[in-house]
Amino acid sequence: MYEMNVEDRGKLTSNRTFLVKNITKTMNVVDKLMEDGTITDDLKQDIEAKLTDNDKNRKLLDIIPRRGPKAFKAFLNALVKTDNAFSAEQLSPGAGAIYKVSMTSSEKGMVSPEEEKPQNQHSEIILPKKWPTEQDFVKDFIVKTCSHSEKGKLQSDNYYKMRSKPRGRVLMFNNFVAVAHKVEEEDGLWKEKLQMRDGTEKDEQSLRRLFEQLHFDVEVKKDRKVEQMRSDIAEEKAHRFHKDADCFILVFLSHGSTEGIYGTDGNVLTTDEVKSSLNNKNFGSMTNKPKLIFIQACCADTYDKGANVADNMAKDMSDARKSMSALNLNDPKLENVDEADSKVEKSPSDADMFIANATTQDNVSFRNTKFGSWFIQALVYIFRNYACQTDLLDMLTLVNKLVSEGRASDRDRNIAVAVSVFESTLRHKLHFFP
Known part of the structure; x- marks a missing residue:
């Protein structure tokens, strides 16, 4: 032979x-x-x-x-x-x-009808009527690629530079065995309450496939305590790779609180600390470059029962998935310094950052134990279908819409809903140009 x-x-x-x-x-x-x-x-x-x-x-x-x-x-x-x-x-x-x-x-x-359309063709953006649906949690997928006209935007000053291969690094924390919170027992002692995050492996797999097809190197750290996450982020920032990279992405898959992300030890890594560590002042090799943070975790334990839009909302309960459990987080700060006649070129410390959370402050987010979380799977669905034709902010607006279509049940069997949220100090459009 x-x-x-x-x-x-x-x-x-x-x-x-x-x-x-x-x-x-x-x-x-x-x-x-x-x-x-x-x-x-x-x-x-x-x-x-x-x-x-x-x-x-x-x-x-x-x-x-x-x-x-x-x-x-x-x-x-x-x-x-x-x-x-x-x-x-x-x-x-x-x-x-x-x-x-x-x-x-x-x-x-499980291939969605949208994926049957030819690549390089601008498709009309039509979202699923319900979320999540088993059909849209595909086992495998191919990110749609840009048309020639879209790639022409690569040279535009209105867009962040996204031409290097790989584009940058993705550091992903996936805490499968995580401490949701600590409870006080009758004897006055505090005990950690461990919860398994079934379905998070699907989120990890989907995100890895997505970002690798978007030309990023992906590294996953599993079941990390807070100090380990701090150390991992510090080590990542020191990576010489970032000097020539165009973008950096940080992902958290864990339990969360109003303040931040739980480690496996029950301690919290605050969102403010994460944002500060990645800003232009503290992450020198990524100054003036986009830094993206995606957080799948709860922002506390309140269930959003939603606003009554129509009397027929209740009929959606029959489609609600009963295997959902919760999680997410967020909180920003602003600083202004006005120095009129400075001769030194400077960038605002908190510019060029983007952070997206699976749910709004004080509320839970939802994770399907078989197919993954509403937020991460919505993000993957939108990115793989529409990163070829639109920018990050438009895509996350679509993600918000998709997550809001979900219906679950709270502890009292009432309808519960959620919506993801993002904040941005990006100064240019960010197009991944797959």
């Missing part, structure tokens, strides 16, 4: 770490490869014998380069047909469009 060509082999090698972490349902991929003879039954057994998914992926990636010059295309085809189009795109941009032509509806998995 002839060897795979050097270029294809190089793509597999340079993307190995990414593929090991991101290929899902490995044995389904193997079955597809067996159908066209790329992999034999003996090789399948070698892969199946591995104990973890990552080890199965490593073994598969060891085998593919030895299966001949056609194996690379067969591998791309198998990835697309097993809900791994995201990984196929990483190896070969455009692979999703090439190979999905022959896919049946059942092979596509």
Whole structure:
């Protein structure tokens, strides 16, 4: 059997770490490869014998380069047909469009109708009537790419520079086992109340796929105490990478309070502290560049019962998901310094920052234990469909709209609602130019 060509082999090698972490349902991929003879039954057994998914992926990636010059295309085809189009795109941009032509509806998995439209085509922005719906929590997705006319905005002074590859770094904190709060027992002692954040792994996976397709490097820190989060952020800021980057993104997936984000130790990292640590004064390598913060956590434990818009609101309860639990946060400060005739070029300390929260102050946010949180999944839905044609502020307005369509139930079985919120000191439009 002839060897795979050097270029294809190089793509597999340079993307190995990414593929090991991101290929899902490995044995389904193997079955597809067996159908066209790329992999034999003996090789399948070698892969199946591995104990973890990552080890199965490593073994598969060891085998593919030895299966001949056609194996690379067969591998791309198998990835697309097993809900791994995201990984196929990483190896070969455009692979999703090439190979999905022959896919049946059942092979596509949960693909939204919006994603069937051709790429590079400005689509009318039409949001789902209800949120969340299972159809829109897709297993895999491909971020729509910009048209030629949209990319022309790259040179405009009205837009932040977003041309480097990677664009920047994403630091994501995902506290699955988190302390919601501390409760006082009868003996006067305080005890930590631990809560599992089921569904947060879906948020992490979706965000990783989204930001990597938007050309960001993504690093995830899991189950961190407050001091560890402080240390991680300080270490991140010292990263030499940021000197040449165009943007930085910080994400928190955790429990929250009116003041900030809970660590796994029950302490709170305040939102004000996070914002201050990332401002133009304290994050020198990102001065004048956009710093984005996304927070999926509660802003306390109040359920928003909403305003009575129509008498038929109650009928929506039948569609409310009963497997929702809550979380979010936020709080800003402003400073003004007016120094008229300064000769030194300066930037406002708090300029070029953007922060979005899953819910408004004092209220809970909602997380589906199977599919992820309303806010994060709405953000992913909007970004993957419309980052190709509109800017950040417009997209977060759409996210607010989508989150507000959700209906859940509070502790007393009354209808509860939520709306996400954002604040911005950005001085230019921010377009991701996917």
